[in-house]
Amino acid sequence: MSHDLASRPATLADVPLMAQLVDMAGEGLPMTLWAAMVQGDETPMDVGMARASRDEGAFSWRNAVVGTVDGASKGMIITYDVATEPEEITPDLFVPLIELENMAPGTLYVNVLAVLPDARGKGLGRSLLKEALAARPAGQGASIILAAGNDAAEALYHSLGFREVARRPLVKGDWDTDRTEWVLLVLE
Template sequence: MRLRDATRADARDLAYLINLAGEGLPETLWGQMAEGDATPLEVGAERAGREEGGFSYHHARVCIERGRIVGMIIAYRLPDSYDLEGLDEAPATVQPLLRLEAQVPGSWYINGIATLPAARRKGVGRLLMAQAEASAIGAGCHELSLIVAEENHTACAIYHRLGFREIASLPLVPWPGCPHGGRWLLMTRLLEAR
């Protein structure tokens, strides 16, 4: 297995994987944006191929095994000052996520991490998380941050084992097909410079 920076050509794989990570929320949002006969995944791929925005191939690293993308991570430094102006215009499902992000300005934010089901338990996630830590330290960040649904017990357990701790939470606003209720958890882990 090896990691590499994502390219625009990876946009469709990135859209598929971020939807896995987001447990269907991205697909719901893309479906609301779709025009004409565009499918939600096509909208997601278009967004992943953008040059700007948090969900852009510029912020992604992919894990390759036997010439195929088997996992990805999208991570970047959050702004040092976070502006929530216009928050009410964002979809209700996204508003708690934006409010939580605003509580960790300047952190290295893991927007999404996912592994194809067939590639799980092979160390892909560990490799991607180690990459995120190295990138964060290289960017001068002292903290990793992420948001996870509290009812996603498997992911929460993994993040706890990796040293992440919950620092805040907000109620989750369900979307069609949402597998969880409960709350979104903002988790962080402090980094030591090496």
């Protein structure tokens, strides 16, 4: 069965979907971080949505493109350019991620690519990724950091020409995961 796949820039109305997909793509790490930021009657999801609602920062609705399947919002990609100057290291949890990101200066960084489970296998993730890659300036590379063992994601990126550049041990903190390493993939 053929499906109508499309994309559009995210709007503030997409923030709840963004927060859900960011946590899904992050395998629960975002929710763990947001839980530590809760104040008063907020829920971790409230924190995530507030962060997605910002006009600035990597995790902002302004950096997101929403993918649709047959007119329904079902996926999202968030990208931004990696700084050419290395980012300073912050909390321990982020040290390996920032170290890896700093190894791909000037690239288009795929921060999040996620599709809701009921829309997987229809080509939406591949479509969103290919569109983002096609929009890069000539000569700009692309990069992504994945948790090692995410075989479906690795297969998608490898099929589009990404190659593994480096790995770093994962710092878990309060995050309940069986993952042990972060993997940096780069497309030149």
